[in-house]
Amino acid sequence: MSNDGTKAAARRGAWRKIHSTCECGVEVYGNGKNHFRSCSAHLESAGWPMDSAMRDALRHEGHMSADIVRIERALGQIYLDRRAHGDKSEMPWSEYRDTVWQLADA
Numbered sequence: 001m002s003n004d005g006t007k008a009a010a011r012r013g014a015w016r017k018i019h020s021t022c023e024c025g026v027e028v029y030g031n032g033k034n035h036f037r038s039c040s041a042h043l044e045s046a047g048w049p050m051d052s053a054m055r056d057a058l059r060h061e062g063h064m065s066a067d068i069v070r071i072e073r074a075l076g077q078i079y080l081d082r083r084a085h086g087d088k089s090e091m092p093w094s095e096y097r098d099t100v101w102q103l104a105d106a
């Protein structure tokens, strides 16, 4: 095997190690946001994972990890309600942003 091939295989291996098992039993690799954001079991247990830019913005405004967890749980509940009404789409960015700040100030 060429040196490049070994490196690529090592990277694939490292990436595959970054995984967790979701509440629903699915093995999730990498940050798993695509799965976690659409999985009812995860939305119920841990909420809807925010993107890192939004988390950084919240931290910048002085919100601690506990707040971020609380906001993600609340977002999870909002998404479960939307799904219960047959809406599986993501909120438009502006609505998402406004909702996060409302939850942050609550």
Ligand SMILES: [Zn+2]
Pocket (backbone or CB within 6 Å): 022, 023, 024, 025, 026, 035, 036, 039, 040, 041, 042
């Ligand atoms: Zn799942």
